[in-house]
Amino acid sequence: MIVRRLLAAVLMLFVVSLVVFVLTQALPGDVVRQMLGQSATADQVARLRAELGLDQPLIAQYLSWAGDLLHGDLGVSLTSGEQVSTMIGSRLGATASLVVVTFALMVPCAFVLGIAAARRPGGVIDHVVSGAVTVILSLPEFVVGILLIVLLATGAFRILPPTSVIPAGQSLWQHPQLLILPVLTLVVTALPYLTESVKSAMRDELGSEYIRWARLSGIRESRLVIRHALRNALAPSLQVSAMTLTYLLGGTVAIEVVFNYPGIGSALVSAVTDRDVPVVQGIVMIVAAASLVVYVVADLLALIVTPRARRRAQ
Amino acid sequence: MEGIRGNQQASRKRGFGPGGRTAFAAATVAVLAVVLTACSGSDSGSGATTSPSASASAAIVDGGTLRVGITSLSTSDALDPAESSTAGGYAIAGQLYDTLTEYDTEGKVAMRLAESVEAGKDASVWTVKLRDDATWSTGEAVTADDVKSTFTRIFDQKLPPSESLSYIDPDQIAVVDATTLTFTLKEPTVLFPEALTSPTVSIVPQDFDPAAPVGSGPFVLGTNTPGTSVTFTANKKYWAGSPHVDSLELISFADASAQVNALIGGQIDMASGLDPSMVSTVKAAGSGFVVDNYATSGTLTWQMNVEQKPFDDPVVRQALRLAVDRQQLVDQVLSGYGTVGNDIFNPFDPMYNSTLAQRSADPAAAKKLLEDAGYTLPIAVELTAAPLTSFSDRLNEVFVQQAAAAGFDISFKSVDSATYYGDAYGTYPLSMSYWGFLGIFDQAALTIANDAPYNATKWHDDAYDKLYNEAVTTVDTTRRTDLVHQMQQIEYDSGAYVVAVFLDSISAYSDRVAGYSTYPNTDGGNGYHFNTMGFTS
Numbered sequence: 001m002i003v004r005r006l007l008a009a010v011l012m013l014f015v016v017s018l019v020v021f022v023l024t025q026a027l028p029g030d031v032v033r034q035m036l037g038q039s040a041t042a043d044q045v046a047r048l049r050a051e052l053g054l055d056q057p058l059i060a061q062y063l064s065w066a067g068d069l070l071h072g073d074l075g076v077s078l079t080s081g082e083q084v085s086t087m088i089g090s091r092l093g094a095t096a097s098l099v100v101v102t103f104a105l106m107v108p109c110a111f112v113l114g115i116a117a118a119r120r121p122g123g124v125i126d127h128v129v130s131g132a133v134t135v136i137l138s139l140p141e142f143v144v145g146i147l148l149i150v151l152l153a154t155g156a157f158r159i160l161p162p163t164s165v166i167p168a169g170q171s172l173w174q175h176p177q178l179l180i181l182p183v184l185t186l187v188v189t190a191l192p193y194l195t196e197s198v199k200s201a202m203r204d205e206l207g208s209e210y211i212r213w214a215r216l217s218g219i220r221e222s223r224l225v226i227r228h229a230l231r232n233a234l235a236p237s238l239q240v241s242a243m244t245l246t247y248l249l250g251g252t253v254a255i256e257v258v259f260n261y262p263g264i265g266s267a268l269v270s271a272v273t274d275r276d277v278p279v280v281q282g283i284v285m286i287v288a289a290a291s292l293v294v295y296v297v298a299d300l301l302a303l304i305v306t307p308r309a310r311r312r313a314q
Numbered sequence: 315m316e317g318i319r320g321n322q323q324a325s326r327k328r329g330f331g332p333g334g335r336t337a338f339a340a341a342t343v344a345v346l347a348v349v350l351t352a353c354s355g356s357d358s359g360s361g362a363t364t365s366p367s368a369s370a371s372a373a374i375v376d377g378g379t380l381r382v383g384i385t386s387l388s389t390s391d392a393l394d395p396a397e398s399s400t401a402g403g404y405a406i407a408g409q410l411y412d413t414l415t416e417y418d419t420e421g422k423v424a425m426r427l428a429e430s431v432e433a434g435k436d437a438s439v440w441t442v443k444l445r446d447d448a449t450w451s452t453g454e455a456v457t458a459d460d461v462k463s464t465f466t467r468i469f470d471q472k473l474p475p476s477e478s479l480s481y482i483d484p485d486q487i488a489v490v491d492a493t494t495l496t497f498t499l500k501e502p503t504v505l506f507p508e509a510l511t512s513p514t515v516s517i518v519p520q521d522f523d524p525a526a527p528v529g530s531g532p533f534v535l536g537t538n539t540p541g542t543s544v545t546f547t548a549n550k551k552y553w554a555g556s557p558h559v560d561s562l563e564l565i566s567f568a569d570a571s572a573q574v575n576a577l578i579g580g581q582i583d584m585a586s587g588l589d590p591s592m593v594s595t596v597k598a599a600g601s602g603f604v605v606d607n608y609a610t611s612g613t614l615t616w617q618m619n620v621e622q623k624p625f626d627d628p629v630v631r632q633a634l635r636l637a638v639d640r641q642q643l644v645d646q647v648l649s650g651y652g653t654v655g656n657d658i659f660n661p662f663d664p665m666y667n668s669t670l671a672q673r674s675a676d677p678a679a680a681k682k683l684l685e686d687a688g689y690t691l692p693i694a695v696e697l698t699a700a701p702l703t704s705f706s707d708r709l710n711e712v713f714v715q716q717a718a719a720a721g722f723d724i725s726f727k728s729v730d731s732a733t734y735y736g737d738a739y740g741t742y743p744l745s746m747s748y749w750g751f752l753g754i755f756d757q758a759a760l761t762i763a764n765d766a767p768y769n770a771t772k773w774h775d776d777a778y779d780k781l782y783n784e785a786v787t788t789v790d791t792t793r794r795t796d797l798v799h800q801m802q803q804i805e806y807d808s809g810a811y812v813v814a815v816f817l818d819s820i821s822a823y824s825d826r827v828a829g830y831s832t833y834p835n836t837d838g839g840n841g842y843h844f845n846t847m848g849f850t851s
Binding site: 027028038043044146168257267269270279 | 390391400472474478535536539540541543545565568569571575576580581582595599733736739744760843
């Protein structure tokens with residue numbers, strides 16, 4: 001079963017790479033004209049195109065890229081001439097830090113708030129969570145980011161660094177304060193939705209027959225919530241958590257531009273703008289692979305926490 | 315992801331200044347910052363000072379690291395100056411290398427690595443004399459052989475300047491002595507000294523390796539993270555004197571408001587190439603910052619393609635030029651940080667024709683021109699443009715409204731720059747381009763005269779070419795000025811560019827920073843001359 005999932009994941013990656021390649025080719029313009037701009041002459045375009053191997057047929061270009069990938073080689077950036085792996089290596093770490101820290105902070109909060117809201121439907125927490133979902137869904141991440149910057153960094157209170165510029169030659173972890181605003185923005189953006197999902201999963205469980213029976217048979221409320229309802233609500237919540245995690249991977253794109261955060265999201269934006277196909281492919285492959293891993297892990301965890309499904313799988 | 319599509323940075327060609335960024339975000343921040351600052355009540359009344367070159371007299375203490383936020387570096391920025399085609403590439407070249415000549419603080423051609431560049435009697439033979447105190451960062455002297463090999467390398471490898479400098483014959487560069495050489499050109503031209511100001515013809519050593527670049531410039535390369543940041547250390551033995559600071563960091567910002575936020579937050583010392591709409595944000599941030607601006611020859615110009623309808627008719631071209639309210643563009647879109655243009659290039663060139671009457675908006679007259687010529691109004695046209703700067707879309711939108719009053723129905727299509735330069739490039743009836751920082755001759759050679767290589771208007775005029783061809787071979791300044799005035803008269807009367815505004819170069823910096831000057835004919839804040847800048851404390 002696990003093997004089948006992994007095989008499906010690899011096949012999926014292949015399809016993604018093909019789709020991304022076709023899409024980038026379908027975009028108007030190409031990297032050479034973008035680089036030469038208004039100073040392009042036919043000779044210069046031809047020279048640079050040959051230099052970059054873009055005069056080869058498309059299928060040959062894709063196959064050569066895919067062949068290199070099988071050897072773990074992501075290729076070379078068309079614009080900078082750097083290895084794609086070098087180019088996105090440190091950026092990948094920065095984005096991963098952002099996503100993992102956000103997720104680690106958000107999940108406990110979502111569960112605590114979600115459970116509290118589910119226990120008192122119509123209560124204050126319930127209303128706040130529903131209200132927050134409505135408000136946040138209508139606000140793009142970058143607007144939340146801008147509001148937080150003005151509030152906490154450049155306007156009313158100047159207590160946090162407004163952008164995530166890492167001093168040259170140093171790493172993000174030497175300056176953890178640079179993470180605060182981007183993480184806060186992502187938490188604010190994604191927390192209400194996850195909380196709402198936990199809340200409704202819990203409410204379904206708490207309203208179900210077996211809980212009512214258990215309650216009637218005198219089981220303590222805290223035990224009821226944690227041992228029984230939460231356990232059953234965990235599987236759907238894990239799925240939503242996995243979705244949230246992959247959403248965060250995508251959500252960092254806008255955040256990285258607003259905070260000048262040196263991650264793969266902002267690199268992807270410029271690579272698409274520049275039609276730097278190997279870099280686009282490399283980043284998309286990594287994000288797609290990470291997303292697949294997240295889903296597979298979430299599936300496995302769901303199996304573990306759901307006794308019935310576990311038995312069926314056995 | 316969709317939220318930021320269309321706001322991507324367009325890497326500008328031959329350009330400086332603010333990049334294409336989240337204009338909405340910029341506006342939002344500007345408004346919010348003003349509101350919140352007003353609410354907090356702490357900074358009221360003490361805005362940043364706007365004072366061109368106010369800091370020039372302050373005493374600079376040597377040392378420190380100057381962190382400059384620029385919009386924007388890109389992964390296309392080349393370390394090889396001859397391959398450079400982006401604003402970031404020019405910024406890097408200005409630190410690592412020297413050009414033979416450069417534009418000075420008044421926008422005039424001045425000597426840099428050369429001590430003199432002199433024409434023979436008819437501008438076909440040029441003698442370049444190098445200064446004798448320049449050395450490579452490795453310590454050896456810069457020689458005439460290095461200069462010769464810089465040019466032969468460009469032509470041997472068919473690098474881009476080989477097309478813009480097609481009048482140079484690489485086989486006719488003769489080394490006279492260690493610091494003197496002569497260029498015998500394929501055709502005589504007086505634009506030789508100004509063409510040598512281009513960062514793409516920066517002088518490099520004979521064994522130049524772009525992967526480990528050695529130059530004679532004020533700084534030496536430290537680390538390069540393409541598209542993110544580039545660091546430099548001072549070349550203490552620089553012939554013009556060691557830079558004031560020990561090191562320099564150029565930090566890329568894809569977003570105009572992030573750049574300003576970083577300045578306010580103290581994460582950079584200088585924001586170079588500011589979006590005009592961000593000035594109020596800096597001013598609202600208190601007294602610790604200086605906003606400095608000066609007029610430049612940089613322009614966002616509309617290009618009317620004379621091979622396409624309706625601009626094949628000179629009457630329609632003149633009508634559109636009359637439709638534009640130039641002062642309104644400066645006031646509304648550039649927040650006053652610009653000057654009006656008169657449909658001809660480079661007011662900083664000594665030969666600029668300032669006798670032509672300033673064209674001002676007269677939509678009624680424009681309409682009459684069109685109706686008299688038999689057109690049924692409105693005339694529908696499509697305008698295609700990339701986000702060349704963070705405010706170029708706004709400029710286009712106001713332009714469209716203005717043209718409507720004169721009977722033009724312009725539909726504006728904003729596309730990213732790779733799309734813009736794609737297969738359809740050259741077929742747009744109306745488009746926008748970024749030009750400037752070129753002398754009148756260089757501009758004409760590249761974009762106007764004799765089917766110039768980068769002429770997107772396709773405009774061609776025999777009388778103009780005749781004047782140009784005579785002027786470029788005329789060494790006598792008075793006579794040449796007269797010819798240039800006639801050339802610009804023709805452009806003014808029937809040309810195909812709408813040169814409506816010239817953009818100010820705007821920078822904001824910490825009040826601890828000094829040494830800022832004006833470079834009206836050079837890319838970037840302070841013309842990217844970071845060696846003259848430093849800290850007062």
